[in-house]
Amino acid sequence: MTGPLSDRSNRLLRALMREPVDMTPVWLMRQAGRYLPEYRALRAQAGSFMALCQSPELACEVTLQPVRRFPLDAAILFSDILTVPDAMGLGLQFVEGEGPRFERPIRDAHDVARLTVPDPHQDLVYVLDTVGRVRRELKGACPLIGFSGSPWTLATYMVEGQGSSNFRRIKTLLFADPALLGRLLAVLVQAVIAYLNAQIEAGAQAVMIFDTWGGSLAADHFLRYSRDPMSAVVAGLTRRRDGQAVPVIVFTKGGGAWLPALADIACDALGVDWTCSLQKARAEVGGRVALQGNLDPMALYAPPDRLREEVKAVLRDFGPGVGHVFNLGHGVLPDVDPERVALCVETVHAASVRPPPSN
Amino acid sequence: MTGPLSDRSNRLLRALMREPVDMTPVWLMRQAGRYLPEYRALRAQAGSFMALCQSPELACEVTLQPVRRFPLDAAILFSDILTVPDAMGLGLQFVEGEGPRFERPIRDAHDVARLTVPDPHQDLVYVLDTVGRVRRELKGACPLIGFSGSPWTLATYMVEGQGSSNFRRIKTLLFADPALLGRLLAVLVQAVIAYLNAQIEAGAQAVMIFDTWGGSLAADHFLRYSRDPMSAVVAGLTRRRDGQAVPVIVFTKGGGAWLPALADIACDALGVDWTCSLQKARAEVGGRVALQGNLDPMALYAPPDRLREEVKAVLRDFGPGVGHVFNLGHGVLPDVDPERVALCVETVHAASVRPPPSN
Numbered sequence: 001m002t003g004p005l006s007d008r009s010n011r012l013l014r015a016l017m018r019e020p021v022d023m024t025p026v027w028l029m030r031q032a033g034r035y036l037p038e039y040r041a042l043r044a045q046a047g048s049f050m051a052l053c054q055s056p057e058l059a060c061e062v063t064l065q066p067v068r069r070f071p072l073d074a075a076i077l078f079s080d081i082l083t084v085p086d087a088m089g090l091g092l093q094f095v096e097g098e099g100p101r102f103e104r105p106i107r108d109a110h111d112v113a114r115l116t117v118p119d120p121h122q123d124l125v126y127v128l129d130t131v132g133r134v135r136r137e138l139k140g141a142c143p144l145i146g147f148s149g150s151p152w153t154l155a156t157y158m159v160e161g162q163g164s165s166n167f168r169r170i171k172t173l174l175f176a177d178p179a180l181l182g183r184l185l186a187v188l189v190q191a192v193i194a195y196l197n198a199q200i201e202a203g204a205q206a207v208m209i210f211d212t213w214g215g216s217l218a219a220d221h222f223l224r225y226s227r228d229p230m231s232a233v234v235a236g237l238t239r240r241r242d243g244q245a246v247p248v249i250v251f252t253k254g255g256g257a258w259l260p261a262l263a264d265i266a267c268d269a270l271g272v273d274w275t276c277s278l279q280k281a282r283a284e285v286g287g288r289v290a291l292q293g294n295l296d297p298m299a300l301y302a303p304p305d306r307l308r309e310e311v312k313a314v315l316r317d318f319g320p321g322v323g324h325v326f327n328l329g330h331g332v333l334p335d336v337d338p339e340r341v342a343l344c345v346e347t348v349h350a351a352s353v354r355p356p357p358s359n
Numbered sequence: 360m361t362g363p364l365s366d367r368s369n370r371l372l373r374a375l376m377r378e379p380v381d382m383t384p385v386w387l388m389r390q391a392g393r394y395l396p397e398y399r400a401l402r403a404q405a406g407s408f409m410a411l412c413q414s415p416e417l418a419c420e421v422t423l424q425p426v427r428r429f430p431l432d433a434a435i436l437f438s439d440i441l442t443v444p445d446a447m448g449l450g451l452q453f454v455e456g457e458g459p460r461f462e463r464p465i466r467d468a469h470d471v472a473r474l475t476v477p478d479p480h481q482d483l484v485y486v487l488d489t490v491g492r493v494r495r496e497l498k499g500a501c502p503l504i505g506f507s508g509s510p511w512t513l514a515t516y517m518v519e520g521q522g523s524s525n526f527r528r529i530k531t532l533l534f535a536d537p538a539l540l541g542r543l544l545a546v547l548v549q550a551v552i553a554y555l556n557a558q559i560e561a562g563a564q565a566v567m568i569f570d571t572w573g574g575s576l577a578a579d580h581f582l583r584y585s586r587d588p589m590s591a592v593v594a595g596l597t598r599r600r601d602g603q604a605v606p607v608i609v610f611t612k613g614g615g616a617w618l619p620a621l622a623d624i625a626c627d628a629l630g631v632d633w634t635c636s637l638q639k640a641r642a643e644v645g646g647r648v649a650l651q652g653n654l655d656p657m658a659l660y661a662p663p664d665r666l667r668e669e670v671k672a673v674l675r676d677f678g679p680g681v682g683h684v685f686n687l688g689h690g691v692l693p694d695v696d697p698e699r700v701a702l703c704v705e706t707v708h709a710a711s712v713r714p715p716p717s718n
Contacts, residue, residue: 175662175666217634218633220672257639274576275578275581277616280578298525298530302535307534
């Protein structure tokens, strides 16, 4: 790494690589979103959520909004995890109040056989344009994180056709035809590799794999159908660019029991949700990976004094030493007061300042 | 224990107390329920779900239905976890297709101050009558398990007023006024103790505490607001009756990361959901408690051969030795084919037969 020991321009990347930092870096999942009035204004202007994602100009602006408002240590690309299946022809739609839905979900072997790996430079060029534009606008103030859904999470949405409370369709497939599920996951591994490498090439300085639904699986199925495909993705990623490491973060929501197995896949950092103790997580993964998390998103509704205490409790739980990135255990909720987000970010920095090295 | 080494009359109780058994006992959460045509017929006759719960005659019949149909090793009381708050005056209603809802949820300190511990012999006598009736009808064929919701889970429903996806109201209370939450939990601890002890007195031979929502909490909050109140409940329970141990099972859904902390509360067994490896769970709790679980409920939709394999995988995962009760990691779903349940129960027994002791 070049530059000072650490500041907003490299604090996140150093922490993800388990290098010393001047204070704990912080960013928040869904830091760009509906709780910000400036987001709601742009969303109204765009007309639809997908229109917002697909306009590099607007998506760039949304990405930058929280970074302008708060001293966050990273910007994260504003996009949706379902852009890849959309590019595969499934027809992504957002029904107001119902979440994402595919017009043409995967129903049988024929549907799987027809799938091809999208070329990001053709089918997802709007994402790459957003990445390039954000990097230019940021001018190095803080790094930009790119992301993708995990193969299992994408497969779940593609087979269920929408969100699910019990994952009946994908699990029926898992039990009835594991080979077919394997073929679907294999295509998605290639698609995610191509997508993330294109984001890195376009300027993403770290990437995160969101395994939103890995936590729905039995332990051995998790390893086979969620962890192993993520491992294959990580093995295919560009890990250095322009002389800098490009850290890879893997986050399985509800995956607290599987952290050692996740640390095996050679990523740089693991996301942890609020149900895990960071101290326990740290003991379990040894020094193999950095950890990112893990405030309960609901703490952003707490009174200011209590929010401060909860933030400090997370910092204390991780304890001294390298390799912590502060985050929530899940996304910022739509009606959170932006002042609470400001207080959270400020408290992370103030409560984690480390004395400069004595020599 | 008296009687033979084990048979259907005592296999469950012996396994819960970590004594040797001839084969692994099995029962299933929601084994009495909508997937059975005979249940649907009685439900139609009763008119409403609460009418079914509140009629000892009908609730007894529903409890017995699965035990007649399948060689299950236990009956579990047919009731609802929200009978206690209903008896506290909150007005439980079941809106078709929406789940439970309280007419008068807990909103402030005044509501909490008004709560009193229900006398089960007055306010919940229909439950006790059901327990007595089931015991008489069972004639010792298999044991009867009583149950209650955990204090945290009851508090969650009482404050949210209904099910919740993010637990915003109860967590706002937790952050804004933990002392008030503490008072609510303290009343519920006493209510659950009185309720379970009355079930034991009426004839329940084992009891289970369902901590359905403990998994929503941050690790340290789980210990304080879910685990500790359950610990207080367990300390207050009648643990022997008529010369027999009355085992206590504690089940925190999504609590796989906290099993050692749960084993500290001196219950006899812990329920585990399918996201935990039983082998890992067993290593973590040492020989302190039996384990109950943990097939993914979705495996009941698998083709027969695959279901058999999945059942055997659970048995193998636990491995040889005492202290396993087979169950699902959550309830049987409403549209499962009863033939699959039959196959599951049969496979557990057939695949776990142990040779009789050689002397």
